[in-house]
Amino acid sequence: MLQLPESPCMRKLVSVEDAYEICRQITAKYSKTFYLGTLLMSQQKRRAIWAIYVWCRRTDELVDGPAAALTTPETLAIWEKQLESLFAGQPLEDPDVALVDTIQRFRLDIQPFRDMIAGQLMDLYRSRYQTFEELNLYCYRVAGTVGLMSTAVMGVNGGYNTAAWNQGQKPPDPTPEAVTLGIANQLTNILRDVGEDARRGRIYLPLEDLAKFNYTEQDLFKGVIDDRWRELIRFQIRRTQEFYHQAEKGISHLAPDARWPVWASLMLYSQILQEIERNDYDVFQKRAYVPSLKKMRYLPVAWLRSQAL
Numbered sequence: 001m002l003q004l005p006e007s008p009c010m011r012k013l014v015s016v017e018d019a020y021e022i023c024r025q026i027t028a029k030y031s032k033t034f035y036l037g038t039l040l041m042s043q044q045k046r047r048a049i050w051a052i053y054v055w056c057r058r059t060d061e062l063v064d065g066p067a068a069a070l071t072t073p074e075t076l077a078i079w080e081k082q083l084e085s086l087f088a089g090q091p092l093e094d095p096d097v098a099l100v101d102t103i104q105r106f107r108l109d110i111q112p113f114r115d116m117i118a119g120q121l122m123d124l125y126r127s128r129y130q131t132f133e134e135l136n137l138y139c140y141r142v143a144g145t146v147g148l149m150s151t152a153v154m155g156v157n158g159g160y161n162t163a164a165w166n167q168g169q170k171p172p173d174p175t176p177e178a179v180t181l182g183i184a185n186q187l188t189n190i191l192r193d194v195g196e197d198a199r200r201g202r203i204y205l206p207l208e209d210l211a212k213f214n215y216t217e218q219d220l221f222k223g224v225i226d227d228r229w230r231e232l233i234r235f236q237i238r239r240t241q242e243f244y245h246q247a248e249k250g251i252s253h254l255a256p257d258a259r260w261p262v263w264a265s266l267m268l269y270s271q272i273l274q275e276i277e278r279n280d281y282d283v284f285q286k287r288a289y290v291p292s293l294k295k296m297r298y299l300p301v302a303w304l305r306s307q308a309l
């Protein structure tokens with residue numbers, strides 16, 4: 001598990017180059033899918049995504065990592081103060097040096113970062129979601145925000161205004177689809193991790209959906225896999241696939257060099273849903289993952305899709 005660096009002190013921080021290298025290593029270690037996606041980007045954009053990844057990972061680790069039991073709302077309040085310091089150009093820890101550089105180069109907005117902290121705060125207070133609407137808000141905060149942060153780095157389709165017939169018109173804005181992709185990823189993550197979360201007493205599946213399929217919390221904690229469960233998870237998978245489908249429509253409005261990495265990460269992460277089906281919906285004993293060779297096979301398919309107008 002990722003260790004948070006020691007508490008901030010007055011020691012000298014690393015150079016910008018070294019800070020990006022630290023972020024690269026952490027991203028490579030903790031996310032095969034997103035790291036692979038960043039390798040398809042230009043050097044400037046990929047470094048920026050690594051810096052963002054590390055800040056997100058560290059934020060998530062506060063409530064999900066090995067030291068999570070020590071995290072209180074005050075911990076998150078201090079983390080938010082540290083965030084404000086980054087946006088004021090003042091890094092406090094080594095990986096922050098890269099994020100400060102990224103914030104300035106890409107003029108990032110602080111709001112998605114604040115919203116993500118608010119999402120992690122929800123994890124301190126809640127372990128159940130009654131409705132999909134409530135879950136959707138959680139997903140926006142912890143993952144839709146990543147879509148906003150990433151889009152600011154990847155950029156929108158700048159070629160749009162240069163076409164004579166588009167002069168004076170605003171380019172289509174892919175922001176809603178970026179949020180939708182983040183939510184789709186998070187819904188996928190929730191389905192993959194049902195067992196792991198249950199072992200921590202957490203249920204992210206909306207309770208209204210459990211009720212609809214006549215499946216109880218006790219069934220879930222016992223890991224019951226029967227037709228009610230299969231139908232319930234099929235329903236969740238279909239809903240998640242609709243989110244992916246909506247998100248796809250935004251990709252052609254991104255900067256051309258960002259389309260392949262986004263198609264690739266979308267296709268690879270959404271494959272986890274198929275793996276869940278292949279495991280006959282056993283998300284209690286098995287962890288659905290996409291084997292590396294399969295991931296590689298999707299890269300040319302993603303490239304072809306990224307070339308379509």
Ligand SMILES: CC(C)=CCC/C(C)=C/CC/C(C)=C/CC/C(C)=C/[C@@H]1[C@@H](COP(=O)(O)OP(=O)(O)O)[C@]1(C)CC/C=C(\C)CC/C=C(\C)CCC=C(C)C
Nearest residue numbers: 034037053056057143146147150174178181182185189250
């Ligand atoms: C290729 C690319 C641009 C990647 C972005 C990489 C990035 C900055 C990821 C941050 C991930 C992170 C650590 C978030 C903290 C909260 C959290 C844990 C969210 C879940 C991600 C992690 O998945 P993983 O399987 O590694 O989780 P665990 O091992 O269980 O901890 C999430 C599932 C959310 C990830 C959300 C995104 C990557 C947003 C995707 C949206 C875009 C890139 C926008 C694309 C634009 C358009 C127009 C479609």
Ligand SMILES: Nc1ncnc2c1ncn2[C@@H]1O[C@H](COP(=O)(O)OP(=O)(O)OP(=O)(O)O)[C@@H](O)[C@H]1O
Nearest residue numbers: 029030031032033034035269287289290291292293
């Ligand atoms: N090719 C593989 N062979 C065997 N086990 C694997 C393989 N890929 C993944 N796993 C198992 O699943 C775990 C997490 O895999 P996963 O694909 O979720 O990696 P990740 O780095 O978290 O990537 P992602 O960004 O997709 O979440 C690994 O630690 C390993 O136990």
Ligand SMILES: [Mn+2]
Nearest residue numbers: 030031032033
């Ligand atoms: Mn992972």
